[in-house]
Amino acid sequence: LATQARTESISRIRGFRGLGITPVLGSLLVALLLVWLAINLVKTPSDFASVGLEGLTLGLVYGLIALGYSLVYGILELINFAHGDVFMLGSWISFTFAAHRLGLDANSSGFAVVWGLALTLLVAMTFCGLLNVTIERLAYRPLRNAPRLAPLITAIGMSFILQNVGLNRLGPAPVSVPNILPDSAVFTIGGNSYRWSSFIVALTTFPILFLLIWLVQRTRQGKAMRATAQDQEAAAMMGINVNRTISFTFLIAGALAGVAGLLYALYSTNIRYDQGFQLGLIAFTAAVLGGIGNLPGAVLGAVLIGMIQQFNEGLSWHAPSSQWTQSIVFAILILILVFRPEGLLGERTPEGG
């Protein structure tokens, strides 16, 4: 027993760590960021508010995509690189359906716009959900027992396939989406108007987020999802149909990507075949920032990333302009992964060492 006590005390001493350089550096970076934001706030308060709101809006769109990454990663520990491209095809199907099939444009009546968009939302969600399920069936399920790298590389290949489908359908140039929503402002802050196309993002996203939380935390299917995410074998032994649960997760993730696709098309009024890759990576960064596999974390991270991006592009005092956005986002990704792999809200995983 004495030996044991000694070992424990030694290990306790070894386990004690002083304030390392990592948290100091991290806090310094965050402090610098806050100082820069505060100076900008003092200099141009009205710009700051409107840019922040735009950032929140963009962040919510990212959040919808990031949730898809997080859901799939949580259950399969697979980075579904094809998710961004499912989102892109969601934009494409909403554009095709709303503009060509329903014939919505700037002159449509309010009634037509509301019901047309609701119908488009349903179509986009269904399409993307089923697409995602199909991908899982064809590409990932046969590799369930394969080495870890195989599904990852398959996901990258799937992403290229979908991107080429998008290239075939949309063409290489950006396609502009007709301005379906009224151009008037919902409200104005210091001379900067908050447009309907931004407002509808918040209007749609919040109910969907609450629905998702309810689904995951309150329903039987959600319980099955959480159980499968924790331990597939144990879940199977408890009578959970693991394959169906995974398919269902992919369905939900795809549906969220469909919603994001429609909202992004309305918000940016421009869609492009390679938007999925770019936004997918940013959304993935957001998921990692919040703690991958953690749903509230994904949304929080996405809002932060969206705000950082908008502040970077919109503020006037010493902002690295939009040509550095990508670098900043990925620098955040790398810093987070290296210094805090578990993310802001996540738990420590063995992956991050």
Added chain:
Amino acid sequence: MSELPEYRQPWWHRWTGLLGEPRQRWRALDDRERAQARLVFRVAIVGVLIYIAWPLALLVAVLFGVNYVKPQIPERFAWARRAIVPTIILIVAVTYPFYVANLPVMQLFGAFPDVNTAVIMGVYVMMAIGLNIVVGYAGLLDLGYVAFYAVGAYTCAWFASVQFANHHVNFGAVGVASTTPGIHISIWLLVFLAGIVTAVIGIVIGLPTLRLRGDYLAIVTLGFGEILPQVANNGDSLGGFNLTNGPNGITPIDAPGFGNVSFQTGYNSFFTGPRLYFWFVLLLVMITTFCSLRLRDSRLGRAWIAIGDGRSADAHENVGLRDRGLLRRRRRRLLRELQELDFSERLLLQHLRVHPFHGHPRRDGQRLGRHLRRRVPRLPEPGGAREHRPQAQPDVRNERRRPAVPVRDLRRDHRARDADPPRGVDP
């Protein structure tokens, strides 16, 4: 989830195929059947190649045929067995510029690549060899590998072009007038310099990311792979300094050469510029291939491969390779349990069964078992003392024919022929 027996597999697995099923079927064949199947496959491949282009079919047929000739070579010329395939490939490759113009057009793929394209192909071959070291040997999925290619290219461009026009250096550059502005250093030196600079960058990127594994490493490298192009793109005014000349890039870059013969212009109608480039690249490909193979067989290479294997095994279990803390905690908890309880051998065995989870090759389990055997006093056996002796190491030479079946391989016993060679012995 382990594999289901065949009658439990969904019908569509027959068509979509589980990975590894063809391999299992292949393993089920005996040597004679394998030889026959191989012959059929080879004839089919040559048949397809005859349709595509006859020279390709000829080359492949010769390479396949060599396999049937090899065993006929007497033991005294064993070196010839090893040398024959590389020699054929080398001759075909070195003489490629002479016969490329006479080759027919391929079906489906168009004309054979000309010498300039072959140079690019050689460059890509070198990149693939490098990527194979990272991904193939060490099992680290590096999605930003191509960034190193860019670093090497920019290193070369900075030291062999007119980019830094207010400097005036000329060190062994061929085909550059001494009045030309900019830094001009011999390409032969830059080959090494670019390698060194890129290696340093690799270490700088590698050091912080070494703690990460698997997917996380892939993402970090992907991030670097996204940042670097943007830095290169915006690099024409980094604080007012033009480092990379932005999207236009740095051009022209000096050609390599000897004496006063530049690879750009060539020497005469035999040693033309493209041919010189081609042979240079071929030489580099040979050197890199040789180095890669030697590295693989070296102590370092075996360490890489061990890391790669260990990581994929760890990834199955989600336990960190270096997560000593977890191992220590688990071990301590186990010891406490063992000391508190009136332990019996059944308990010990139970723990040993539980800890090397699910039959994946793991070091933790083995280490744990070894540790426990040392720590835990010998247990009184109900039926008399049995010696706790480590199981004998399986004879490595015979393991294919007679697989030593460790405890955890028991459930695979019904297909012992398919069993992988055991990695170690269960404690």
